[in-house]
Amino acid sequence: DAEGIRSALAVPIVVGQDVEGLLYVCSRTPRSFSDADETVLMRLADHAAAAIRNHNLFAAQQVARTEAQTSAQDYRDLVDTLDAIVLDADAETFQVTFVNHRAEAILGYSRQAWYTDPNFWANHVHPDDRDWAIDLCKAAIADGRDHVMQYRMLTADGRVLWLHDMVRVLPRRPDGRRQLRSVMVDITERKQAEEEIQQQRQLLTHLTRVSTLGELSGTLAHELSQPLTSI
Secondary structure, eight states: OOOOOEEEEEEEEEEEEEEEEEEEEOSSSSSSHHHHHHHHHHHHHHHHHHHHHHHHHHHHHHHHHHHHHHHHHHHHHHHHHHEEEEEEEEEETOOEEEEEEHHHHHOOOOHHHHOOOTTTTHHOOOHHHHHHHHHHHHHHHHOOOEEEEEEEOOOOOOEEEEEEEEEEEOOOTSSSSOOEEEEEOOOOOHHHHHHHHHHHHHHHHHHHHHHHHHHHHEEEEHHHHHHHHHH
């Protein structure tokens, strides 16, 4: 009464099951709002609800995108702290989809080389290990089982490194494709130490045989000298 309002019309803005607000109009003229006015206001409320819904979806997508980017960055930061080569690749084509920066320091090749050549891994496995390593990997992928291999790889500067490769076959994605996740640890020093220990064992075995042969020769000489002396 104080404002001179003669008629009013309010329509809720409904998003899903919640009322997010309302559209309110009022008039000081004697004419009341018509059904057509109500219809227009309801359509405006529907448009407002759609706008709010789209805004909420966009905001949720932005949050999800930010969280995914943060998670991906955290993953990259984590794998780059590992003293190992970490890579993801397509299980059928061996096309690398991710490799960490540490791979450059260990083998000397740029990360881009891993991405551009689907056969990069196979081509840089030592020729003596290449065939059996590829066959083992393909057989394990066909069975869908994780596997572990130890083989040699050639570095960019011509050195030979021993790698302990732990491969996990990930479940199929919605598009039917599968991925491999591989962690390769440089075990060259351990292999060299094992070879040195093996060489030392072989040398010790040889020296033991030589010593035994010397003792046997001395015993035979003594045994032979007694009858010869008597004769």
